[in-house]
Amino acid sequence: MSAAALSSADTALEALFVPFATGALTLSADGRVLFLHARDGFRLREMARAGWVCEQSFKPFADGLMRSGLQVAEPSLKDRFALVLVLPPRQRDEARALFARAVHHAWPGGIVLACIPNAEGAKSGEADLARLAGPLAHLSKHKCRVFWSAPLGDRVDTALLDEWLALDAPRTNPAGYVSRPGLFAWDRVDVASALLAGHLPTDLQGRVADLGAGYGYLSAQVLARCPKVAAIDLYEAEARALEPARINLADAQRESGREVAVSVHWHDATVGLPQRYDAIVSNPPFHQGREDLPALGRAFIQTAADALLPHGRLWMVANRHLPYEATLASRFNHVRTVVTQEGFKVIEAQGVRG
Numbered sequence: 001m002s003a004a005a006l007s008s009a010d011t012a013l014e015a016l017f018v019p020f021a022t023g024a025l026t027l028s029a030d031g032r033v034l035f036l037h038a039r040d041g042f043r044l045r046e047m048a049r050a051g052w053v054c055e056q057s058f059k060p061f062a063d064g065l066m067r068s069g070l071q072v073a074e075p076s077l078k079d080r081f082a083l084v085l086v087l088p089p090r091q092r093d094e095a096r097a098l099f100a101r102a103v104h105h106a107w108p109g110g111i112v113l114a115c116i117p118n119a120e121g122a123k124s125g126e127a128d129l130a131r132l133a134g135p136l137a138h139l140s141k142h143k144c145r146v147f148w149s150a151p152l153g154d155r156v157d158t159a160l161l162d163e164w165l166a167l168d169a170p171r172t173n174p175a176g177y178v179s180r181p182g183l184f185a186w187d188r189v190d191v192a193s194a195l196l197a198g199h200l201p202t203d204l205q206g207r208v209a210d211l212g213a214g215y216g217y218l219s220a221q222v223l224a225r226c227p228k229v230a231a232i233d234l235y236e237a238e239a240r241a242l243e244p245a246r247i248n249l250a251d252a253q254r255e256s257g258r259e260v261a262v263s264v265h266w267h268d269a270t271v272g273l274p275q276r277y278d279a280i281v282s283n284p285p286f287h288q289g290r291e292d293l294p295a296l297g298r299a300f301i302q303t304a305a306d307a308l309l310p311h312g313r314l315w316m317v318a319n320r321h322l323p324y325e326a327t328l329a330s331r332f333n334h335v336r337t338v339v340t341q342e343g344f345k346v347i348e349a350q351g352v353r354g
Contacts, residue, residue, distance in 0.1 A: 012087055013041040015144040016115040020047070024137065025113065025148065028082035034075060034105050035085040036098055040064040053081075057239040059268040080107045086114040088125050093167045094182030095121075099129050100164035106152050113148040132160055170244045178244040178251075179215045184285070189217055192344045193283045196317035197221035199338050199346045204315075206278030207231040209307065211269040211300050214238075216245035218281055220252035223260055231261035233277075235269045242266055270299040273307040280304045282316045298327045305331035305352050314349040 019025040027033070031051035038044070038054035039061055045068050048054075054070050056062040065072050075081075084102040088095040102112045112133060116122040122145035129147060130136050134155030138147035173179045179186040185193070197218060205228035210219040213234035222229055234245055242264050249262045267273075269284075284300035286293060297318060304314045314332070318324055320343050328335045333351030340346075 010039075010041050010043075011142040012115045012117055012144050013039050014043050015141040015146050016085060016087065016113065017043050017047055018139060018141045018146055019113065019148065022139070024139070025111070030082055032081045033083045033085065034079070034081040034102075036102055037087045037089060038065060038070075038072075038085070039087060040068050040070070044068075044070070053079075059237040059239070059266055060270070063268065075105055077104075079105060080110070081105055082107055082110045084110065084112045086112065088114055088116055089182050090120050091182040091186075092121070092124065092128075094180075095125060096128055096164045097166075097168035097181070099125075099132055100161050100167075103133055103149075103152065103156055103161055104165065106149075108153050109151040111149055111151060113146070115144050115146045117144045119143070132157055132164065168240075170247065175217075177215055177217055177220070178247040180240060180244060183238065183241050183244070184214050186215070190214075190283065191342055192317045192319070193218050195339070195341055195344050196281065196283060196315065196346050197225070200225050200281070200315060202226055204229055204279045204313070207233070207275075208279045208281065209233045209235060209273060209277045209304075211235050211280060211282040211304065212237070212284050213241070213245055213264075214283075215241050216248035216252075216264075218283060219245070219262075220248050222281060223249070223252040223256050223258075227256075227258070229260060229279075232263075233275075234262070234264045235267040235273065236264070237266070237268050239266050269303050270296065272303055275307070276309050277307055277312055278309055279313045279315065280308060282314070284316065284318065286319065286322055294322050294324075297322060297324055301327045301331065301349075305349075308352050310352060312350065312352060315346070316349075317344055317346050319343060320345050 031049045033052045035054045038056045054065050054072050055074055062072050084106045086102045088098055106112055116125045126147045133149040136147045170178050170180050173187045175189045204226040208229050213236045219232050219234050245264050284297040286297045328349050331353050332349035335349045338346040338348055
């Protein structure tokens with residue numbers, strides 16, 4: 001199969017298994033394989049056996065793996081595997097922490113196998129794993145670089161292993177919020193979210209939902225700016241954001257001096273919400289990786305319209321060029337652009353259509 005015939009999401013997964021097709025690697029007899037940052041796809045479904053464990057923190061991808069009948073779980077610290085597969089993320093600290101976890105979960109004689117698209121830092125990723133695990137073998141396929149360790153043993157740099165394992169721990173970013181590498185705008189306050197927060201009306205009240213809440217910045221701003229809000233539910237598809245969000249919202253509650261019911265949910269907002277709301281705020285995602293997918297934002301709008309009470313209001317921010325107006329007009333009687341600034345637009349919508 002040519003690289004051109006594969007979607008960008010499938011190429012790394014397809015290339016990852018090439019060493020088994022060439023005979024460079026063989027599957028272990030015990031069948032225990034751990035797949036970190038796993039993605040569903042034909043090649044995985046073809047290769048996977050009963051002893052395979054897939055870990056995926058992004059809810060839509062985790063749901064896709066489970067729909068295919070694959071075991072999705074987070075291994076315990078004591079779990080060890082003969083083979084650990086990795087599809088590293090683009091953010092380097094997050095990737096290094098994932099490499100460290102891969103080495104940690106491999107048996108002393110186990111192997112770590114990874115694949116990264118050439119355009120997404122493949123050579124840097126290979127160099128990082130080599131620093132941790134010693135000399136690697138590699139091959140290139142589908143515009144990706146596939147690389148793997150020799151059977152692990154005393155070649156592992158244990159001091160570096162501990163250092164890199166700590167890279168994924170929640171930390172306070174320069175803006176004063178707890179975050180972790182790889183989350184959206186993890187080391188700053190996102191400009192668009194700050195623009196929306198600065199224009200939120202102070203009369204939002206009742207129960208509020210934050211769709212695509214990330215590490216909780218926008219929800220914290222709702223608590224700080226809107227004294228009549230009694231409860232807020234954060235919905236976020238990336239599980240790694242949940243702990244930082246809980247910490248940030250606990251801090252925001254203390255600073256507000258009010259009793260506000262706060263819940264944080266690992267949830268794909270595109271599939272709908274379990275209850276109705278007086279107001280919804282959102283800075284919806286519009287891409288996955290390098291691919292622009294404005295359909296994601298449109299799905300968030302549909303979810304918001306379905307979840308709002310008849311008097312409810314949606315406050316959202318988006319890149320100025322994104323064509324959300326037609327979707328908004330189809331679901332709300334009143335839509336207005338509150339401000340356009342720095343390439344973004346803040347929109348209020350109310351009067352939900354049936």
